[in-house]
Amino acid sequence: MIIYGTALLAVCHLLGIFLGDLLGALIGVKTNVGGVGIAMILLIFARLYMHKRGLMPQSTELGVTFWGAMYIPVVVAMAAQQNVVAALRGGPVALLAAMGALALCACVIALINRTETPVAAAEEDGALDPKSAAQTA
Template sequence: MIIYGTALLAVCHLLGIFIGDLLGQALGVKTNVGGVGIAMLLLIAVRLYMQKTDRLPKLTELGVEYWGAMYIPVVVAMAAQQDMVAALRGGPVALLSAIAAVGVCAVVIAIINRTEKPEVIAELVPHHHDNPLLADSE
């Protein structure tokens, strides 16, 4: 059943690459635009749909979760294949988009940290008096 999760990823990957190629053609570039990201979004959407309709066995879900955890290494490997030198020579757009992405991430993280309630954080931090091993050392 875990293999079904891998098969589901393969279908989503092929669709994502196809849609990324179509998006690249629509934008007038001769490359795939966001195929891996689109594939992962499709995988998330299909998994949520299948869970909601009770069509996702536990073992299949484990296969999907495995590939969901592999998302970052896959994206890093795909990005390593890109020709960054040519992108930077082609104009400052790549550099500006990278700086903008880092800036947006920093702002979103700051907003999330500021909106989180201190009570929730206090509940997550273990107290010394709750742990008998740590209480003896005080």
């Protein structure tokens, strides 16, 4: 049933956020530490485990993949509620700090990613292309 997938996703989500809060309290910061990341890791392992045991029929998977596919629309809604007015009013300090930080990080990202062997990268492209084409369609 489709709800099993969504329920699995919900349980992983709640458990991850809870563990993230717990981790934050343990190291003494007033925020969630990697809760969503922990939830993602839980879901990855839950899927591997259930696949191996044949507990993951197509309809259960659909209950998760639907939400994965809703991701971009949700992000659009998220963008539509950012405080853009305040961000633009921040003035030159905010603008320069943000731009400078990003420019430096972009260069470091480019540098690190150039060290990746191009062969592996090419393989990746070939292997995953049909899938990505299907997703964008």
